Amino acid sequence: MGFLKNKDLIGLADLEKEDIGLILQHAKSFREVLNRPIKKVPTLQGKTIANLFFENSTRTRISFELAQKRLSADSVNFAASSSSLKKGESFKDTVRNIEAMKIDCVVMRHPSPGAHIQLQNYIDSVIVNAGDGSHEHPTQGLLDIMSLLEVKKKLKGVKVAIVGDISHSRVARSNIHGFLKMGAKITLCGPPNLIPMDIRELGLDINCDINEVLSWAEAVNVLRIQRERQGTRNIPSVREYRGLYGVTKERIERLKKEIVIMHPGPINRGVEIDSDVVDSENAIVLDQVLTGVAVRMAVLYLLLGDKPQGL
Amino acid sequence: MEETRKKLLDSKEIDNSLKRLAHELAERIESINDLVIIGIRTRGEFIALRLAELVKKISGNQIPTGFLDVTFYRDDFRERLIQPQIKGSSISFSIDGKVVVLADDVLFTGRTIRAAMNEIMDYGRPSSLALAVLVDRGHREMPIKADFVGKNIPTSDIEHVVVRLSEVDNEDGVYLLKHD
Numbered sequence: 393m394g395f396l397k398n399k400d401l402i403g404l405a406d407l408e409k410e411d412i413g414l415i416l417q418h419a420k421s422f423r424e425v426l427n428r429p430i431k432k433v434p435t436l437q438g439k440t441i442a443n444l445f446f447e448n449s450t451r452t453r454i455s456f457e458l459a460q461k462r463l464s465a466d467s468v469n470f471a472a473s474s475s476s477l478k479k480g481e482s483f484k485d486t487v488r489n490i491e492a493m494k495i496d497c498v499v500m501r502h503p504s505p506g507a508h509i510q511l512q513n514y515i516d517s518v519i520v521n522a523g524d525g526s527h528e529h530p531t532q533g534l535l536d537i538m539s540l541l542e543v544k545k546k547l548k549g550v551k552v553a554i555v556g557d558i559s560h561s562r563v564a565r566s567n568i569h570g571f572l573k574m575g576a577k578i579t580l581c582g583p584p585n586l587i588p589m590d591i592r593e594l595g596l597d598i599n600c601d602i603n604e605v606l607s608w609a610e611a612v613n614v615l616r617i618q619r620e621r622q623g624t625r626n627i628p629s630v631r632e633y634r635g636l637y638g639v640t641k642e643r644i645e646r647l648k649k650e651i652v653i654m655h656p657g658p659i660n661r662g663v664e665i666d667s668d669v670v671d672s673e674n675a676i677v678l679d680q681v682l683t684g685v686a687v688r689m690a691v692l693y694l695l696l697g698d699k700p701q702g703l
Numbered sequence: 704m705e706e707t708r709k710k711l712l713d714s715k716e717i718d719n720s721l722k723r724l725a726h727e728l729a730e731r732i733e734s735i736n737d738l739v740i741i742g743i744r745t746r747g748e749f750i751a752l753r754l755a756e757l758v759k760k761i762s763g764n765q766i767p768t769g770f771l772d773v774t775f776y777r778d779d780f781r782e783r784l785i786q787p788q789i790k791g792s793s794i795s796f797s798i799d800g801k802v803v804v805l806a807d808d809v810l811f812t813g814r815t816i817r818a819a820m821n822e823i824m825d826y827g828r829p830s831s832l833a834l835a836v837l838v839d840r841g842h843r844e845m846p847i848k849a850d851f852v853g854k855n856i857p858t859s860d861i862e863h864v865v866v867r868l869s870e871v872d873n874e875d876g877v878y879l880l881k882h883d
Contacts, residue, residue: 421772421791430825433775693775 396694400519402508403528404569412573416538418690419683425462426686436465439696442490444500445522446472446507451657451681452522452532456499459688465696468495483507484514491515497696500524518695526560532656533566535687537574539680540611543652548575553605555637556615556664557586557626563656567613568594581605582615582637583627602637606644611652614639617664630663641668650674657681705883711856711864714875717837720853721750724835725757727851728804737802737830739767743819744790747771747807749870750837754806769794771805776818794826803829804851808866810836813847838877840864 396411404412425433441460445453453469460467470490477486487498497518500508505527508519523529537547544550552571558564558580568591571578578596580587587598599605606612617633627633634640644651653665653675661667670677712720732738738758742751748770755766772792805819816834823832835851840858856864856879863880867873 418789421775421789424791424793425775428825429827432825434821435775 399695400508400512400521401530401691401695402519402521404530404533404566404573405528407530407570407573409573412534412537412570415534415687415690415694416541418693419534419538419686422462422689422693423683423686425689426682432462432464434464435693436460436463436696439463439465439496440494441465441467441497441499441692441696442470442495443467443522444470444487444490444498444502446477446500446502447523449501449522451684452501452529455681455684456520456522456531456688458685459692462685463689463692465496465692483510487511487514491517497692520691520695523562526562526565528566528569529562530566530570531684531688531691532563533570534691535680535684536563536567536613536654536656537570538687539654539676539683540652541574542679542683543676544610547571550576551579551608551610552576553579553581553609553612554615555581555602555605555612555639557617558582558591558615559586559588560618561615563613564615568596572596579605579608583633586626602639603643603646606639606647606651609651611654612639613654613656614665615656616658616660630660634663638663639665639669641666644669644672652676654680707881707883709879709881710876711879712854712877714869717853717875717877720837721753722757724837724851724853725754725761728754728758728835729761731851732802732804732833734802735762735764737800738764738804739769739796739798739801740804740806740835741769741771741794741798741819741823743805743807743815744770744772744792745788745871746866746868747805749868750808750835751806752870754804754835767796769796769798771819771822773815773818773822776822778814778818792822797827798823798829799827800830802831802833804833804835806835808837808868809864810834810839810847810849810852811842811864813843813845816847817845837866838864 398406443456457467495517499520499522501522502524505525507524508521511519521530541547554564554567568578572595580598581600581602584600653669655677659670740751740755742748751768755768758766770793772790774789833850836849837853839849839852839855861882865878865880867876869875
């Protein structure tokens, strides 16, 4: 079967393992397109995609825009800061107005978790979640899976550690759903007050000792410690965070083994991760970026490509 | 609905056709040093590899081969009930200035070749493009013709030509399927 079961992509929690496999298979082909002299395929010609970003983003927004253009789709961008939201227009009116212009797909990033579920109530277009609060960031999860799969060749039984502020991280949640579905083992690490303990019910472990976790893991996904949180009593200081949970050069050297280093970006060098670590050969951070465009092309293609009649 | 199956070509006949095609390629293409063969996946890939090997035996040249997956360039999505398995394209050399011969198993409406031509032009600028097919079954819907043809097999609308190749199927054979 060459299609995804759902009309929208809201979260990796909704996808089956087969859906993930299908997306990755297509992403591989799209990555080859990105290496050609003419980096374009005509497959989504005539489709219009609106990028609604109610939160700032550099990487994700450009990645989606590139993916759309490489598929020959037309894309329009909406940035909350320069929109009529400032004049008091509601979310519902904003999206309905955009849909009225015959948009085929809305790619949205919004600070409220569940905003995309709400969006499904207002519009009929295909919806892709580019991040909703702390809930999910499914395309990031997918590109993390693909990037690691490229290094490890298979994910079943692979030990993946996710380090950082788990409670506020949509990347962590998507990673958890995605990697568990692919059969990987997950351990979370970070300040205990920033890890929801019930999350163990999903079938993973928690260990707040960074050294033990790094010894155990084959790959570590290092989350950005949000400097904003420093003042809100979640972490005492950036310096203490680094001391207790930083993926430092010393900690990695002490391991005497190879470990794959991942980071969704943007990186706080010298805080959650040292420059020497993130610039090392074992870090796949820049590969993650190119893979991101290919994965987003695959998602858009599978959701928007013409379907045979009767399906 | 009853389906009848008739074997039109066996392994030896396929081999003979491909040998003849290879001789035609070696004879008619002037600048054999610029020849590259690009197979259209899935079975065109193996036709391309077999042809390249046969041409090498005749002319002594190693012929570069590449493969196209035309899924992203197709126009007939709506007609297909089963989605083709995507394998991806793979051309590891430049096609600029080359004599590109596209290879496929069956030529039918010509839509696949139209898609392949669009796709190959996104890889560069060949000096010329030609088409080699094992079977031409007629019923063109595009102004496309094959330059090198193994066998012409006229068919009707209720018939279907199926090629089996030992690289992926259990045997070599060309079959005519008819639905009554």
